[in-house]
Amino acid sequence: MRAVPVASERADGDAGRPAATPLSSLFPGGRIRPGTAVSAGGDMPLLLALAAEASAGSAGWAAVGLPQLGALAAADAGLDLGAGMWVDEPGPHWPQVLATVVEAVPVVMVGALGPVPDRIGRRLSALLRRSGSILLAANAWAGAELRLAVTTATWEGVGSGYGLLRGRRARVISNGRGAAAEPRQADLWLPGPNGAAEPFEAPAGPGQQAEAVAALTVAERRAALRVVG
Template sequence: MSARPVASVRAGGGAGEPAPSSPLGVLLPGGRIRPGTAVSTGHDMPLLLALAAEASRTAVGWAAVGLPQLGALAAEAAGLDLASGMRIDDPGRHWAQVLATVTEAVPVVLVGPLGPVPDRIARRLAAVLRRSGSILLAAGPWQGAEARLQVVSARWEGVGDGHGLLRGRRVRVAAAGRGAAAAPRYAEMWLPGPDGAVAPVLDESDAAYEPSPITAVGAVREQRPVLRVVG
């Protein structure tokens, strides 16, 4: 079996290469999530939230449809602005219509596994995305996704023999796409990192990553805005 390319994502690029805006950038076509497209995430919530935070860098407003398990603290730690987000936990049997309406109005939409997506509905939603320029991030598989990302290995680090602080989850993410981007690509990163957001792997030991006091188990957090829940 031939070796596959692996990128150990670091803080800076090589000679003459700009550093990606996010460790996920090396896995995305053109280094970013293009407006009007969909990306699937293989049912990994930290990966879904990291992509949502990346997409929200240039857009104001996001929505989560069919994701009742989404945690407000995790979303905030990943980099999402809770004040500009809303959540529709149960869109009901007419979820496709709800999703189309939300996608028309909100620039970044996270969608849970709502069931099989018939070709007719997939084509309709793809047309809505192209027209609105919104980005759809699917927790599970999504027909017509421009990129398909999946965490293929993960380990939490920071806890020793029954004691210590979790400093982050080091993962290996695989990505595949369409056309020239169809060949699988891999990258390693912290997801989440010590502060809750995606972070680059600095070196083999990654000694620069020390547990932050706010990420300690049982740490007290200040009160923050909560997500608006619709329906």
């Protein structure tokens, strides 16, 4: 894939308010802000949905340290496989590899590569701000401006031992720093019948927004417990 100057590629995309998408209610301003990092709380369908939304209309995307990411799932989620770059095993020098990719590619998904020292985290944050790229972390990321997590999920479509899966109903919550400090939530098909995220209308109960921050913390702890050495 040809590398392009990310900052210039992003420049024209900042004008006007973006159209509503299934995930837009989770973001301040209705979109992921260029030059920032977002964590997906250990949920692969959510990570793919974020990448598909962030990369729409961009020059390309990359996946670093995600050997489990399947091409079919990525395509079903809405990612253009022809614009993708895979770096399954970045090796012990992954900070340098990730920094190089961030400077060249507008949307970068990253898996669990190991502890991120403060110095490396600050450097990557500076690179994101300079390039305008978006970093989407599969798991917790110390420098994430926005943290998302799936708090409840139910697959539908299978009856008493028969039938086909229709999709997964999921409740996604988000909060973070600055404009993202106020918790938000959305009920989605994640994925929907066609493999992409779709809105799901569900009645809202009282006090749900106030519970979002606590639920997000629990979801992140569960995601961390899934990591086995």
